[in-house]
Amino acid sequence: MIWYHGAPADIRDIPMGTHMHGRFLLPLKGEEETIPIMEERLKQTPTLRYNHAILLEDDASFYSRRSRSWKVLGFEQGAGPAPRLKLSVEPVGPEIEGGINKPALFDIDDSTRVWKNRQLVGKDHIEPGQKVQVNLTWGPFDSLATTDVWLDKESLEACREIQRQRHLRLIRSRFLPGWVDEAKNKDTGGGEITVTLFGGMDPVLYKEIKQGKSPKVCDAANTLRTWSYHQEYSVQGQTMEWNKTENPPLGSSGYQLRVKLPQMLEGFRPGRIVRLKGPWTYVLLPADEWLASPKEFEMSSKLRLP
Known part of the structure; x- marks a missing residue:
């Protein structure tokens, strides 16, 4: 944070x-x-x-x-x-x-x-x-x-509001990050994941995810970089449950949601990071923010010094 x-x-x-x-x-x-x-x-x-x-x-x-x-x-x-x-x-x-x-x-x-x-x-x-x-x-x-x-x-x-708007613009284009707590695969395809959203974000972002009820979910690395065009490779989900924990530990928002998905990606596993898109305008990210190959994804799985 x-x-x-x-x-x-x-x-x-x-x-x-x-x-x-x-x-x-x-x-x-x-x-x-x-x-x-x-x-x-x-x-x-x-x-x-x-x-x-x-x-x-x-x-x-x-x-x-x-x-x-x-x-x-x-x-x-x-x-x-x-x-x-x-x-x-x-x-x-x-x-x-x-x-x-x-x-x-x-x-x-x-x-x-x-x-x-x-x-x-x-x-x-x-x-x-x-x-x-x-x-x-x-x-x-x-x-x-x-x-x-x-x-x-x-x-x-005034300076605080300028920074807040800069933050909203960034997260709405890169999506809200969270930690996968649990994943369930369905026999007929698709499944469910339970995600705890990261803390330190503006409250309006959590509100928009909750009210949207159908977030898109894409897998991400520990560095928070996502796979290629993150919007096209994300999966449209449906929020089935939303819970709030009071006094969450540092780093956690306390918001946990269970999302039903028609397709389970490789990164939808417990302990992995995903990013959730709310009802926000799609923005094409700069190419240097993508993960464009399995090798890049593996390298981004750990934090590394430049």
Whole structure:
């Protein structure tokens, strides 16, 4: 799951260098060698074993979703071999595990985007006493530098809605992913699959799948890439059952549906990933997102470093 500007996102939406917060897991079975780690480093830092992310979010998402903001104290001129202007802030709101819970200095310069009334303004609009949200990147000497400063909720909401619409456009064209929990083959052909939809998506997407009642289902690899023209090679199904689990684990939406299908594809097996199309306009995907051969499908069955 990925969040950017407080809305669901894809990794392609995150600018390079963005400071992120995350939750990390041990690799899945078969993925242990995806990110090789030297034994010496593991002895020094055992937590390096947890190198598969289940959640990533930028600072604006991380803090705003936890009712935290920053109170501006003013500006300070840094010293040392590379003096830089600093934005001095202190946290407002609850203490957050993994967050910055004390006053901080963030680099700021004319490359920082400052938002007010849904418009870009100069950093001279930043005044002591204001409560702001910020996004950060890495600066020199392990410092953090501002990429964005939001001076009001209206401006952050505008950026959040733009990202939300970008997310809706992506998922409606690539389809909603889920995990196959159970598969049943019929003696006369076809069968049923039970699917738990992935979490971290906009609620309207789950609603559209539920109301559509006849999702198209295509098989996908662990990388979420689908087979060739995913629309043409998907199977039109019929939703037979829809269940909601309260307080689902991280990564799960809590929505589980049982779908009747006239044809069972190779990928419709427990533990495999499928993608479901709701009542959305078909979009032809770029060719580099397809899986066009059995060899490509096998390669995409595991996460691999470029």
